[in-house]
Amino acid sequence: MNILIVDDDIVDREHIKRTLHKTSTNWLFTETESVDEGLIAFAKNDFDVILLDYRMPKRDGIELLLELRNSSLEKSVAIVMLSNSEQPELALECIKAGAQDFLLKSEVNSSRLERAILQSQARFDLEQKLYISYQKAKTLAEHDSLTGLANRYSFEEALRLSVSQKPRDKSILALAVFDLDNFKFINDSHGHDVGDELLKQVSNRIYHCLRENELFARLGGDEFAIILNNLHSIDNATRITKRILNCLEDVFIIAEIEIKMSASIGIAVYPDNSIIANELLKYADIAMYRAKKLGRNQICFFEEQMQAQFLKRYQIEANLVGAAERNEFVLHYQPIFETATTEVIGFEALIRWNFQGELHFPDNFIGIAESSHIIIDIGRWVIEEAISKIAHWNINHGKTLSVSINLSVTQLSDKSLVSFIESTIEKYQLEPKLVELELTETALLENSEHAIGVIESLSNLGCHIALDDFGTGFSSVSHLQNFPINTVKIDKSLMLASNEAKTLALIEGLSAMLHSLGLNIVAEGIEDKDSFALCQQLNIQRMQGYFFSKPVDVNTVEKTFL
Ligand code: C2E
Ligand code: CA
Ligand code: CA
Numbered sequence: 001m002n003i004l005i006v007d008d009d010i011v012d013r014e015h016i017k018r019t020l021h022k023t024s025t026n027w028l029f030t031e032t033e034s035v036d037e038g039l040i041a042f043a044k045n046d047f048d049v050i051l052l053d054y055r056m057p058k059r060d061g062i063e064l065l066l067e068l069r070n071s072s073l074e075k076s077v078a079i080v081m082l083s084n085s086e087q088p089e090l091a092l093e094c095i096k097a098g099a100q101d102f103l104l105k106s107e108v109n110s111s112r113l114e115r116a117i118l119q120s121q122a123r124f125d126l127e128q129k130l131y132i133s134y135q136k137a138k139t140l141a142e143h144d145s146l147t148g149l150a151n152r153y154s155f156e157e158a159l160r161l162s163v164s165q166k167p168r169d170k171s172i173l174a175l176a177v178f179d180l181d182n183f184k185f186i187n188d189s190h191g192h193d194v195g196d197e198l199l200k201q202v203s204n205r206i207y208h209c210l211r212e213n214e215l216f217a218r219l220g221g222d223e224f225a226i227i228l229n230n231l232h233s234i235d236n237a238t239r240i241t242k243r244i245l246n247c248l249e250d251v252f253i254i255a256e257i258e259i260k261m262s263a264s265i266g267i268a269v270y271p272d273n274s275i276i277a278n279e280l281l282k283y284a285d286i287a288m289y290r291a292k293k294l295g296r297n298q299i300c301f302f303e304e305q306m307q308a309q310f311l312k313r314y315q316i317e318a319n320l321v322g323a324a325e326r327n328e329f330v331l332h333y334q335p336i337f338e339t340a341t342t343e344v345i346g347f348e349a350l351i352r353w354n355f356q357g358e359l360h361f362p363d364n365f366i367g368i369a370e371s372s373h374i375i376i377d378i379g380r381w382v383i384e385e386a387i388s389k390i391a392h393w394n395i396n397h398g399k400t401l402s403v404s405i406n407l408s409v410t411q412l413s414d415k416s417l418v419s420f421i422e423s424t425i426e427k428y429q430l431e432p433k434l435v436e437l438e439l440t441e442t443a444l445l446e447n448s449e450h451a452i453g454v455i456e457s458l459s460n461l462g463c464h465i466a467l468d469d470f471g472t473g474f475s476s477v478s479h480l481q482n483f484p485i486n487t488v489k490i491d492k493s494l495m496l497a498s499n500e501a502k503t504l505a506l507i508e509g510l511s512a513m514l515h516s517l518g519l520n521i522v523a524e525g526i527e528d529k530d531s532f533a534l535c536q537q538l539n540i541q542r543m544q545g546y547f548f549s550k551p552v553d554v555n556t557v558e559k560t561f562l
Contacts, residue, residue: 001117002028002046006038006061007053007082012105016051016082022110035059039067047077049117052099054083054090062097069098073131078124080116082108100124144218146196147203155217155225160277162215162227163270172272174228174237177284178244178265181296183222190257197254202261209247210240224263225284234269234301235371238310241265241299262297264288273302316365319355320374324381328354331385332551335561336404336522336544339535344561346402346436348544349386350551351378370410379411384424387435389554391428397562402434404466409443413450418457425461432462436487439465441473444483452483459484466522471510480517487542488514492525495545498534511538 003020007013013031020027030045032038034056042050052061061081068076080101081094091102100120103113142154150158159175166173180202187195203218210216215227226244228237245263252259266288268280283302291300301307323329333347353360369375383405390403411417425432437458443451444467459465466487467479471494480488490510497503514521523535526545535543552560 001025002048003030003117004038004041004045004047004050005029005031006033006035006050006056006064007031008033008056009053012053012082015105016108016113019108019110019113023114025114035061035064038064042068042077049121050077050079051117052079052081054081054085054094062094065094065097065099073128076124076128078117078120080120100127147200147218149203149207149224150215150217152217152219155215155219155227156277156281158215158217159227159281162229163275163277163280166270171230171232172234172237173270174231174234175225175268175270175280175284176228176237176241176244176265177219177223177225177267177281177288178241178263179224179288179292180222181262181264181292183261186259186261190255190259194254194257194259198252198259198261201252201254202248205247206244209243214240225281234306234309235313237267237269238299238313239371241267245297245299264291264296265299266291266302267299267306268302269306272306313368316355316368317372317374320353320365320369320372320378323353323355324378329378329381329385330354330359330553331382331389332553333389333557334544334551335549335557336402336542337548339539339541339543344401345542346404346434347390347557348404348406348438348551349382349389350406351382366408370408373410375408375410376414379407379414380420382406383421387424387430388428390434391430393558393562394430394434399562400431400434402436402464404436404438406438406468407443409440409451412439412443412454418454418461421458421463422461425463433464436464436466438468438489440468441470441476441479444479445474455483471506475510477513477517480514480519485519487520487522489522489524489544490540492545495523495525495531495534496527498531504534507534508538511540515539 005013005016007016017027017029030041030047032041035058038050038052050064052064054061065079065081068079079099080103081091081099082103082105083090084105086104094102100123101116103116142151143149144151162173183195183198186198199218199222203216203224206224207216210226213229217225219225228240231237244265248261248263252261266284266286268274268283268287270280273283274280287300287302291298294300299310301310330352331349332352333349335344336346336348337343338345351362351366353365366375369378386403386405390401393399394401414420421435425435439455444455455465464486465484466489467485468489469491470488472491479485490507494503494507498507511521520542521540522542522544523531523540524544526532526535526543526547528547531545532543532547534540549560
């Protein structure tokens, strides 16, 4: 029998060994002097029993006991505690902490110690078997045996817990309930084995498109549910559930049968729809039935307003794809004026979208295009259109007008943005310095190596870099110093409020600072004579705003400004 002795006292260790050698059992001893050495020895060997001294100088034996019992019982071993102290509560404490027996060192004799060891081992075996069967029963009670996902019981528990522990921040919790479209038909026509296998494959696919902290459960039959925690907005719930629908798109092949599968998803939101777990589940169910009624493979929110918002967003996103090829975008141009001469020196290109017979403004669709990365294609269209137009005007009218193009942060992640801009400038023979790329501070805040590299490469091409919407966000001096910025655009909200003393002081301060850094300033949102006068007074070099002109279409530019 393989024994680990953990005892700091060499005399006691010798005594134990001598005592046990008197019995007929074959003993193999490993000795350690402390808890830490004991743990190391335990990790390296397979012992049958540990004889553990209660009192030791650095760490008491009970710490080793607690450490072993806190890890899985399956990997543990029987422990007999030995002590010199006769306090009865000590023995109790050790048994409660998981020791199988407790002996006083003064009582140790060969038959008693041998019996303690053998009985402890038997006790430990029983405990271990009980533990394993408890774990099995627990898994069976909490998990669905077919898919291995959480079952309805544990899902409802988890939902109640998530709702009650939801931090009081602005984040939301969404509950998505869904079931498979026409699953009954598959079951009826191909048999239950195929149906079962399909459920397994479906849950496996979905499981892998979720984040780890999202609880995914099978509520029964072909009905599933997911708790989406810590969402920043409803749109996040839309995104994740759409990912679920997408991941079902490829056919499933089961027993050589090709099966198309889709799902109908209903979503209820905490706290908007309810703060009670059961109600959320009911509302998500109602939304799911609506999704089915609407024609399956759909996502429905319980609340009409959320549903309307979702549909609008969904519609915009779907229609943005390919809109450039269908020539639905146009650029309007807003002239930029030199303050000293009031002459037009260039234009800012601003996108518009002809959609469903209406001209849509960027605020309605740029955000959506950014979050779905469609902005990368749209942005390329804008770049080529704007550069070709300004080059055309300059050649035909003998001018050196510049063009300002807005770039989203997302566009900076496009690996070939720089080469695309470079080749476009070459293609239309425009001087690079006549192209000004407008970025907001959030783009610089990303501070990713890649974004910084892109901005520097664009500057090295000879393009100018403008910092847009300055004065609203961070307005950080370090951004102005660390990036190759040529121009700063003071945000229109400041100009529009320049009649307020505080804002006026802010504009004065900002422009003084920008001048001292040697930067070009453009004031946006000049809507009246007073703002114009302010620009003259503060030596703000350039102006842009309704007072001079709104953004206008190409024909109007050609008629009015060229
Ligand atoms: P922005 O870059 O700050 O563009 C200026 C916005 O202010 C334009 O709105 C313009 O019409 C408006 N504006 C100009 N002068 C005045 C004024 O005197 N008073 C007032 N109240 N507003 C004035 P727009 O065209 O709706 O563009 C909104 C935003 O959409 C832009 O803000 C820009 O961030 C973004 N955007 C526009 N075109 C593009 C594009 O091609 N690509 C990207 N990524 N973003 C774009
Ligand atoms: Ca801009
Ligand atoms: Ca701006």
